[in-house]
Amino acid sequence: MSISSILRQDALEYHAGGKPGKIEVKPTKSTATQRDLSLAYSPGVAEPCLEIAENVEKVYDYTAKGNLVGVISNGTAVLGLGNIGPEASKPVMEGKGVLFKVFSDIDVFDIELAVTDPDDFVDTVARLEPTFGGINLEDIKSPECFEIEEKLKARLKIPIMHDDQHGTAIISSAALLNALEIVDKKIEETRFVISGAGAAAISCVKLYLKLGARIENFYIFDKDGLVSEDRPDLNRYLAPLAGKAGRNTSLAEAMKGADVFLGLSVGGILKPEMVATMAANPIVFAMANPTPEIGYEDAKAVRDDLIMATGRSDFPNQVNNVLGFPFIFRGALDVRASEINDEMKLAAAKALACLAKKPVPDIVNLAYNEKSLSFGPEYIIPKPVDPRLITTISMAVAKAAMESGVATKPIKNWDVYENQLAKRLGLDNQVMKFILKRAKSNPKRIVFAEAENLKVLKAVREVLDAGIAKPILLGRKANIDAICEEHHIDLGDIEIFDFKHPDNAALLAEFAELFYEKRKRRGFTKWEAEKQVRKSNYFAAMMLETNRADGVISGLTKNYPDAIRPALQIIGKKPGVTKVAGMYLLLSKQGPLFFSDTTINFSPSVADIVEITELTSEAVERFNLKPKMAMLSYSNFGSADGDDALKMRAATAILKEKHPDWVIEGEMQAHLAFDKELRQQNYPFATLGNDTANTLIFPNLSSANIAYNLLKEAADIEYIGPILLGLRKPVHVLQLGASVREIVNMVAIAVVEAQTV
Numbered sequence: 012m013s014i015s016s017i018l019r020q021d022a023l024e025y026h027a028g029g030k031p032g033k034i035e036v037k038p039t040k041s042t043a044t045q046r047d048l049s050l051a052y053s054p055g056v057a058e059p060c061l062e063i064a065e066n067v068e069k070v071y072d073y074t075a076k077g078n079l080v081g082v083i084s085n086g087t088a089v090l091g092l093g094n095i096g097p098e099a100s101k102p103v104m105e106g107k108g109v110l111f112k113v114f115s116d117i118d119v120f121d122i123e124l125a126v127t128d129p130d131d132f133v134d135t136v137a138r139l140e141p142t143f144g145g146i147n148l149e150d151i152k153s154p155e156c157f158e159i160e161e162k163l164k165a166r167l168k169i170p171i172m173h174d175d176q177h178g179t180a181i182i183s184s185a186a187l188l189n190a191l192e193i194v195d196k197k198i199e200e201t202r203f204v205i206s207g208a209g210a211a212a213i214s215c216v217k218l219y220l221k222l223g224a225r226i227e228n229f230y231i232f233d234k235d236g237l238v239s240e241d242r243p244d245l246n247r248y249l250a251p252l253a254g255k256a257g258r259n260t261s262l263a264e265a266m267k268g269a270d271v272f273l274g275l276s277v278g279g280i281l282k283p284e285m286v287a288t289m290a291a292n293p294i295v296f297a298m299a300n301p302t303p304e305i306g307y308e309d310a311k312a313v314r315d316d317l318i319m320a321t322g323r324s325d326f327p328n329q330v331n332n333v334l335g336f337p338f339i340f341r342g343a344l345d346v347r348a349s350e351i352n353d354e355m356k357l358a359a360a361k362a363l364a365c366l367a368k369k370p371v372p373d374i375v376n377l378a379y380n381e382k383s384l385s386f387g388p389e390y391i392i393p394k395p396v397d398p399r400l401i402t403t404i405s406m407a408v409a410k411a412a413m414e415s416g417v418a419t420k421p422i423k424n425w426d427v428y429e430n431q432l433a434k435r436l437g438l439d440n441q442v443m444k445f446i447l448k449r450a451k452s453n454p455k456r457i458v459f460a461e462a463e464n465l466k467v468l469k470a471v472r473e474v475l476d477a478g479i480a481k482p483i484l485l486g487r488k489a490n491i492d493a494i495c496e497e498h499h500i501d502l503g504d505i506e507i508f509d510f511k512h513p514d515n516a517a518l519l520a521e522f523a524e525l526f527y528e529k530r531k532r533r534g535f536t537k538w539e540a541e542k543q544v545r546k547s548n549y550f551a552a553m554m555l556e557t558n559r560a561d562g563v564i565s566g567l568t569k570n571y572p573d574a575i576r577p578a579l580q581i582i583g584k585k586p587g588v589t590k591v592a593g594m595y596l597l598l599s600k601q602g603p604l605f606f607s608d609t610t611i612n613f614s615p616s617v618a619d620i621v622e623i624t625e626l627t628s629e630a631v632e633r634f635n636l637k638p639k640m641a642m643l644s645y646s647n648f649g650s651a652d653g654d655d656a657l658k659m660r661a662a663t664a665i666l667k668e669k670h671p672d673w674v675i676e677g678e679m680q681a682h683l684a685f686d687k688e689l690r691q692q693n694y695p696f697a698t699l700g701n702d703t704a705n706t707l708i709f710p711n712l713s714s715a716n717i718a719y720n721l722l723k724e725a726a727d728i729e730y731i732g733p734i735l736l737g738l739r740k741p742v743h744v745l746q747l748g749a750s751v752r753e754i755v756n757m758v759a760i761a762v763v764e765a766q767t768v
């Protein structure tokens with residue numbers, strides 16, 4: 012498998028385009044004014060300098076050191092490309108910087124050193140200790156890399172890790188343990204063939220031995236052949252790993268009957284005919300980059316019982332140290348660990364292996380264009396884009412650092428730490444966490460009107476795992492079971508209601524009668540009523556109406572007006588309410604934003620706006636938030652007199668009078684809802700006061716709908732909705748194509764609503 016010429020051109024253009032390279036330095040403080048500059052530099056900068064001079068630990072308070080990692084190489088073993096020199100290694104080191112940033116929010120200076128002598132290398136790096144919170148050594152050839160790491164660890168008090176050794180060992184161990192579990196083999200009895208006897212390979216072998224593998228079961232090859240006792244050239248790192256088989260044993264011979272092949276050498280050296288001779292259910296990790304020892308498809312073509320992994324992202328099972336280093340360093344930096352020790356490495360490997368067995372978040376399936384990743388031969392290890400990696404691995408590493416006594420700044424509150432980690436990737440979602448917690452405190456019966464659907468069934472599994480509701484599924488049992496079986500979804504003994512089954516004829520008749528009573532003066536005949544309640548979303552609404560369920564989730568496969576109709580016809584509005592409306596929640600970086608009415612009322616009157624705002628305020632409070640409402644328009648506090656401006660002005664006046672304690676202001680342009688300074692300068696009377704709005708009320712459906720759709724697409728903001736307001740009991744209609752996560756969120760919202768009905 013070679014890199015195609017198109018890809019080569021793409022890669023070169025990618026790196027050369029715009030500003031050459033992949034990273035830049037960005038200030039984190041305001042530099043807009045002369046005053047800012049005086050603080051950032053002279054004279055202000057002298058103050059933190061003096062503080063640090065007095066107490067060197069304060070460098071963590073006043074500089075970027077605590078979040079800064081040096082990625083340092085001399086270019087002697089760059090990927091599988093060999094000794095190509097420090098300049099040629101720079102794209103890889105910049106790349107590593109990018110991965111540190113996007114996966115764990117760690118800042119990196121990449122440093123390429125023109126030095127190969129181990130002692131010179133150590134002296135140079137040791138002198139950088141004041142700059143960095145941690146040091147990631149990268150792509151340094153063996154055996155020098157071992158000596159370099161050992162000496163630096165002895166000299167420095169910040170965490171240091173040679174990633175090609177330990178990152179690779181940790182990640183491949185997690186994948187190996189899971190693969191062995193799938194093929195039901197014991198590591199003690201597993202026979203390994205290792206291609207490569209360098210930094211990565213030696214470290215992997217050592218960790219596998221710690222996990223229970225036996226040294227006599229290893230056949231390790233380098234350029235000169237088998238690492239065997241009869242070789243006089245073995246260095247002090249390799250000699251203890253030498254086997255008894257003669258040095259002339261070939262790779263092909265060793266592969267016969269082998270259980271595991273691990274490639275950490277160069278591309279293309281493993282032949283399909285060798286894979287063909289391996290033991291039953293063989294495992295091949297061809298991890299050389301960018302070209303693996305054998306291509307994924309070439310290996311799979313000769314063995315259909317093979318579990319195959321590579322270091323690349325374009326095939327299943329990417330076993331690459333990117334799954335480790337960002338999160339290992341995150342955990343180590345956060346507890347200000349003095350080193351990265353074996354306990355921390357093993358904790359990372361175990362956490363990673365466990366995570367692969369948990370249900371895969373939708374966002375990961377989406378990223379890989381997969382319908383349903385789940386633990387098995389094609390998914391032995393989580394994907395690098397999995398948003399749970401940061402919390403799972405970093406917390407495990409931080410805990411292990413504390414337990415092994417190397418943490419100088421222990422974590423005091425793990426919930427707070429978990430939130431901080433999630434926030435680093437913009438995953439902070441306090442609002443939904445609150446709703447999920449509240450739902451769990453008193454789970455309600457939620458009926459899923461469209462249960463013969465993969466996404467719904469996956470959501471139901473998550474709902475069961477989270478304990479937020481008692482799901483009832485409407486659909487044919489055989490169909491639901493078939494989908495679950497195909498996608499390895501275990502729903503246990505969940506209630507499945509095959510409502511059209513002859514056994515349920517009496518219930519259907521009862522519902523038809525009730526529906527007829529409700530709608531006979533709205534033109535429905537008995538025959539039509541019987542027909543309607545045989546539709547799943549009518550049946551679900553009937554279950555809710557007759558207290559056989561506490562909430563309904565429907566709509567995923569229907570169009571919105573069709574899906575909402577049964578709720579309006581059967582459940583109807585709350586007493587005293589004349590309007591039903593739809594609200595969206597956007598989880599913006601600044602915090603949650605509620606938009607209303609995005610879904611139902613085309614051109615609401617002043618009275619309608621008042622009612623919609625009241626319903627919205629009540630719903631926002633259910634999220635444990637105080638509504639701070641901006642009544643939006645194109646005019647500011649009477650600056651224009653168009654119909655919509657007048658409408659929002661009048662509605663604001665009524666609401667202010669009715670609810671004097673509310674935080675509500677208007678009419679105003681959308682930016683004023685967020686720009687406190689501008690508002691205070693020009694409209695100091697505006698009672699949003701020192702706050703920014705969290706609830707936006709729009710003058711009509713077009714503006715609300717356009718605004719939230721624009722934001723969610725252009726600004727890539729996660730959203731939840733539409734949340735129906737004004738119904739007597741909780742019914743929520745999903746948007747066509749809603750994701751599993753959105754469905755789960757809607758269930759939680761329905762449960763919390765049902766708790767207060």
Ligand SMILES: NC(=O)C1=CN([C@@H]2O[C@H](COP(=O)(O)OP(=O)(O)OC[C@H]3O[C@@H](n4cnc5c(N)ncnc54)[C@H](OP(=O)(O)O)[C@@H]3O)[C@@H](O)[C@H]2O)C=CC1
Pocket residue numbers: 087088089090091092150151152153174175176179206207208209210211212232233234235274275276277278280298299300301321322330331332333
């Ligand atoms: N997927 C992942 O996460 C990772 C993958 N890797 C990959 O592993 C490989 C090795 O990296 P690293 O250990 O850092 O580098 P090293 O230079 O330390 O080791 C390379 C090893 O490969 C051996 N080798 C080279 N050519 C052959 C050959 N034809 N047959 C058998 N052995 C050979 C070398 O033998 P000799 O000692 O005789 O020179 C050496 O032992 C690279 O391809 C790298 O991309 C590395 C880290 C992580």
Ligand SMILES: CC(=O)C(=O)O
Pocket residue numbers: 089090091150174175299300322331332333
């Ligand atoms: C992934 C990595 O570090 C390597 O291939 O060298």
Ligand SMILES: [Mg+2]
Pocket residue numbers: 090149150174175
């Ligand atoms: Mg590397």
